[in-house]
Structures are given as structure tokens and as C-alpha cells.
Amino acid sequence: MNEVSISVIVPIYKIEAYLSKCIDSILDQSFTDFELILVDNGSPDNCPHICDEYASKDNRIKAIHKEHGGLLSGRKEGLKNAKGKYVAYIDGDDWVDKFYLDILFNLAEVNNSDLVVTGHFREFEGKIETVKPSYSGVFGEDEIKSLILPKAMYNGAFCEHEISTYVWSKLFKRELLSEILYEVPGEIVMGEDAAITYTYLSLSKKLTISKIPLYYYRQRHDSILKSIKDTSIEFYRLGVLKNFLKVKLSPFLNKDNLSTQILYYLYSMILVRSGGLIHDASGKVIFNPFLKAKKNSKVIVYSSGSFGQHILSSNSKSNFFQIVKWIDIDFHKLNIGDNFVEPLSSIVNTEFDFLIIATINPSAFKSIKAELVLMGIDNNKIVQINTDEKEICSLFGQLGFHND
Incomplete structure (x- = not known):
């Protein structure tokens, strides 16, 4: 028997300036049948104290402290401690609307869905942009396999996804998520959301897509500008992601479709991370897009x-x-x-x-x-x-x- 309907998992690392707003928005939910798992991922700032302080005041909150191991390890640790029927991930520097969990839960329950996908708001320097899926509806297993998955990473227009990569702004079934999350290699640092989302999608029997935006994604300068210090390590990690997606999705997609999807998805990631211009080890530009x-x-x-x-x-x-x-x-x-x-x-x-x-x-x-x-x-x-x-x-x- 599940003790709560939703386990909300928040991985936390060096975000003390934003964390209280995130937690407060979760505690202010109209939907109350949830637990909040705060995963302090070895944060060197005041985040551990903030987590403990909130946990001491609300019995719905569980504060977990671990050594720093990257975002993926924080998400795995949160799931290990989760007891809900469903899991919702929220990044610690973001926040959510008062009715976020309420609507996610209703979309999942009414449609008996394994995965719920919604729109979101992108906040940047005080300005907010609304981002919505291009369509909404309920899709069964056959439609997921034949219509959604073949366009999930690349829908024919560079670079547009049929299903967004982010694990936030989604609701997962805990039991199904447990089948795939622990298999995602820890070496994957870029694209770990895609590894989770698309593998999970391939095993889902019912998908609900809603255009309602209720999640506020904060895009920060200090999280954006991360230069590539070692391209060999960076490309190795992307290679691990490529092979993981290839192994997990090949049973459901034909070889050419899967290769094209992965190719364009990785290309988009490389372009953004490299600034478009691709340099070799000597610093010479070998590709100008x-x-x-x-x-x-x-x-x-x-x-x-x-x-x-x-x-x-x-x-x-x-x-x-x-x-x-x-x-x-x-x-x-x-x-x-x-x-x-x-x-x-x-x-x-x-x-x-x-x-x-x-x-x-x-x-x-x-x-x-x-x-x-x-x-x-x-x-x-x-x-x-x-x-x-x-x-x-x-x-x-x-x-x-x-x-x-």
C-alpha cells in the first residue's frame, strides 16, 4: 500500500538563494497527499541547513544528505526513498504553481497514465516565456510506439522534440521509473534527462500530454555558461548517452530512425555546449555550422x-x-x-x-x-x-x- 499519492523529489546543490522559494511553492500546493524528499547532494553552501530546518517543521518533508555525485545520483537517491504511487521531480532553483500537483495527479488518474507531460514557463532575468507542447491528448501503447517514439527526440525539424527531454514538468509512476532509472549510467552528465525520459516513454502503456503550464523553470546565467574544459571527456560522456539510448530504444524503433534521432539530438547538444564552432585538441576550428x-x-x-x-x-x-x-x-x-x-x-x-x-x-x-x-x-x-x-x-x- 502506498503511503502517499506523490513523492516530490528535489535534488539540491549550491542553490541556497533559490531553495526557499522552491520549497515554499511545494508546501503551498492545493494537493496535500504528497511527501517532499529534499536530496542535499553534498552542497557546500547553506542548503543542508535549509533542508534540515524545513524538515524539522513539516513531517511531510524528508531531508537526505549525501556526498556530491551529480544530478543523476541525486535523482536516484530520491527515488530510493520514495513511497508515492507517482514521482514528480522539481529542480531546487525552480518553483511551481499552487495547482501543479493537483492537475498532474488528476491527469494521471483520470486517464490511467504511466506518464504525464505538461507545458512550463521559462523565467530569465525577470521575463517569463510560456512553452507548451505542440498538441495535447491521451495516447495508448500502440500510438506511443508508432507515432510518438519515432519522433520523440527529433520530429523532422531541427531541433524540435515530440516529447521534451526534461524530467521536471512530468509525472512518473514510481514502480515503472524504478525499472529504468538505476540503469542510467552515472557517466552521463549531459542528457541524463533524455536517457530517463525516452527510456521510460518506451515502456509506457498510456501517455497524457497537456498544454497547461504550471512549472516555472529558472534559467540562470551562472548555470548556463559552463565551458568545455576537456572535450575528450565531454564527447566520451555523450558517447555513453548515445550507446545507452541505442540499446534501450532499438527494440522499439527501426535502425535508421533511431540513428537519425540520436544523431540530431547529440548534434544539437554539441552545438550549444561548444558554441557552434567545434575545435580540435589544438584549438583549430574543424567545423563551422x-x-x-x-x-x-x-x-x-x-x-x-x-x-x-x-x-x-x-x-x-x-x-x-x-x-x-x-x-x-x-x-x-x-x-x-x-x-x-x-x-x-x-x-x-x-x-x-x-x-x-x-x-x-x-x-x-x-x-x-x-x-x-x-x-x-x-x-x-x-x-x-x-x-x-x-x-x-x-x-x-x-x-x-x-x-x-
């Missing part, structure tokens, strides 16, 4: 989000492009090296050769491009990202990904 833009081109970078920051950081190492300006419609104070974010109105057509829109999402790219053209930006100067499958395969060969 920005079509038309050549070495020494005068470039404007649009967007100060994750990809934009990595482009600036990566280019500062090789000086491949001459970055003449960094702009964003969401103007705020931020600088990398000698480049400061400037408002959209500061662009002058004659000062640059090409403009890079720093997004790998094609829908976002089209929307931003249309707005830039309205502002008088030369359409021919806005560059696309190279998505040629043969060239991406060649890149992966150079990086060693064809060697299992």
Missing part, C-alpha cells in the same frame, strides 16, 4: 541565452569570427570579454557581414528572423545552421562517435 559565415567574417550574434553565451565564449578562444555586436530583444546587462549585450535598435546593416540567431529551434529562428527583417535587417545576412545529415555524420566520425 553557420552557413555562409566564414573565418574573419564580421558577425552580429543575436540572443544572450545559453547558445549565444557559448558562441561568444567559444569565439573568444579562436577569434574565428570578428564579433562586432551582441544584441538581444531581452536587453539586460551582460558581457563576455569585450562584448556587451546591446538593444536591437543598435544594429546598422553596413557594420556586419552576417547575423547569427543563436537558437537551434527552427520555430524560434523563423519568428526572430521575421522580426529582424521588419526592423530593416538584410534577410540575406541572416545565416542558417548546417543540418545536412551527411556533414553531421562526417563531423561525428572526426569526433570518434562512430567508434562504439
